[in-house]
Amino acid sequence: MKTLNEHLSQYAAYHRDRRNIVTHFIGIPMILLAVVVLLARPAFEVAGLSVSAATLAVIAATLYYLRLDLRFGVAMGVLLALCLAVAQATASLSTGAWATFGVGLFVVGWVIQFVGHIFEGRKPAFVDDIMGLVIGPLFVVAELAFLLGLRREVEAVVESRAGPVRSGRAMNT
Structure with missing residues (x-):
């Protein structure tokens, strides 16, 4: 399994234009929330808890992030739990x-992502590595x-x- 530094470095190689990174601050949370929302139906009661594919995906992703790095894993777990809460409310x-x-x-999240990659002049990272x-x-x-x-060391x-990270042409003027 790749380390945290290996994953982030590989992903970052596709994201060195500051404008692209900014679009990712908007688009990725939208896409992440959308996926959790769309996986929140159907839900089943298990031991008094609502369980859906979203619940299982959030647990699996959180465990993966925790395995990569405890501090980032906790942050991701909190964010995913918030997404799950919104998703469960939306599912009703x-x-x-x-x-x-x-x-x-x-859809809007992906449009924002692809605009960022126009600034970058490079395809998204997932095209080469899912x-x-x-x-x-x-x-x-x-x-x-x-x-x-x-996390200056990372x-x-x-x-x-x-x-x-490079400033975009429009940011240099």
Whole structure:
């Protein structure tokens, strides 16, 4: 299994334009929430708890992120739990409202992602490695941590392997 630094460095190599990273701060959370929302139906009662494919996916993803890194794993687990809470509330809406919300978030999130990759001038990471779909949300959390001055040791490794983040042409003027 790849390490946290290997995953983030590989993903970051496709994301060095600051404008692309900014679009990921918007698009990836939308896509992540959309997937959890769309997996929240149907749900079954198991020992008094509502269990759906979303519940199982959130548990599996959280365990994977925890295995990569405890601190980032806890952050991802909290974010995924919040997504699950929203998804469960959304799942109680009418089928039309639930599907419109989930599909709408998914489509708009991907449009934002692809706009970012136009800025980048490079295809999305998942095209070459499907794990990019799992690492994307972790990348956003890591980039936020870096902006806050946290996990400098991880940031240093990622930048040494993927290169520094570039300002976009429009940002240099």
